[in-house]
Amino acid sequence: MSIHKEVKKVTTNTLQKMKAAGEPISMITAYDFSFAKIFDAAGIDVILVGDSASNVMAGHETTLPITLEQMIYHAQSVVRGVNRSLVVVDLPFGTYQSNSDVALASAIRIMKETGAHSVKMEGGEEIIDSIKKIVAAGIPVMGHLGLTPQSIYKFGTYTVRAKEEAEAAKLKNDALLLQQAGCFGMVLEKIPAQLAKEVSESLLIPTIGIGAGVFCNGQVLVMHDMLGINTEFKPRFLRQYLNLHEQITGAVQQYISDVKRKDFPNAEEQY
Template sequence: MSTYSAVKKITTNTLLKMKTDGSKIAMITAYDFSFARLFDQAGIDVILVGDSASNVMAGHETTLPLTLDQMIYHAQSVVRGVQRSLVVIDMPFGTYQSNSDIAVASAIRIMKETGGHSLKLEGGREVLDSIKKVVDAGIPVMGHLGLTPQSIYKFGTYTVRAKEEAEAQKLREDALLLQEAGCFAIVLEKIPASLAKEVSESLHIPTIGIGAGVHCDGQVLVMHDMLGINTEFKPRFLRQYLNLHEQITGAVQQYVSDVKAKDFPNEAESY
């Protein structure tokens, strides 16, 4: 068992110590009170209130439609369920890219209204000014490089990023810039494992991988993918730990059958 299982409250400083000690960081997404409480009690280190809520909660094709108000609602729900885990909240598309003053105003609003512990912003040098100003406002920031879903229309594909040397070199440089700007950790999404290893070893802050190999300092998965609620998304990097789609469907079908057969409720279930 990890020495960090006894830590009463995970903080950004805890994650830095975990990297130094070689203890891996486990991170998962959550979007509501009930699952956040389950994950927190199960010992997860970090809960990401992801803008993937746009996909898995609202049914959108991309993360782009999610609004600041919607993000705040999901984050408020998650924070109420958490006692130990560090809560990281995605800043939605459009709340930080165009103007660093808007970024700070959006970041302050998220922190004040949710009670969350930190924020995540996608991108490197393009959004560096926004990251610096948010950090200068006293708000912890997690970076995000590689495949950045908010830029999906620019990429045009969800394929692996930074396979070519020019993009790989930019990612190396961006990672150092984010560290210098004050980020406490960086998500590396869907990049070659060798590059992720190199970047992780070049930084004193932890890296969190998703589709970036085992040498990152931690891993993150979307709960709907990992628990088998969403069955359409099956990339190579995903390990499905449950098949809730099958189990939930079966349970509901049995409930429907019992109701229609007048088997539910029975005498013991009646007053």
């Protein structure tokens, strides 16, 4: 008789304990069932259903066009592949900035319709009311400070944020406000490593960095960048672990060639 080993699910509480124990948190994006299943089985701690789907899945220039319905579809697909990882879903642009009632309704839809475990929102002081309302409804919220891609038109560029003292001071203050509002953690994107260190040390909740140095309590990368599917994007912070673009191209070209030469299918590959 085989004894089925119970999978210990990663929860917001797990992440809290990991920070306290000094164990770094691993996080990656996923947008569909197949990749989510692979990442989950590989042992990733957190899967982010990122609004980066707007770029890597839909081909938009920014994250702004993706809708709540589209994010729900991606999140539903991801959740079906997950057994252990904590699933975080981005609230897309326009679904929480206007007022806290709209924000709560958006977060509720994600939780009810996808089975995901939490939502992520970009911004500090300006969205605190929305965060408080969502947390009060029992929905875990992850914050996101530094480079906030939904505000790209305000910044006008994807360069490093908070290099100036005023912006750094606001970021530190925003981080404390997010913690007070009940966030269980936050992403710090493209800020100086020293600032990320100060913020991470000032908080009880974990920080997840992307281009924010080694002192964050965890790291996140977009799967298409990390696996080398997307080759146009090569920022300094990206470590590419595979070159899938090259491998897939080679495989498809070989397939085309085999079909053209009538080498595929061969005698063993037909009925």
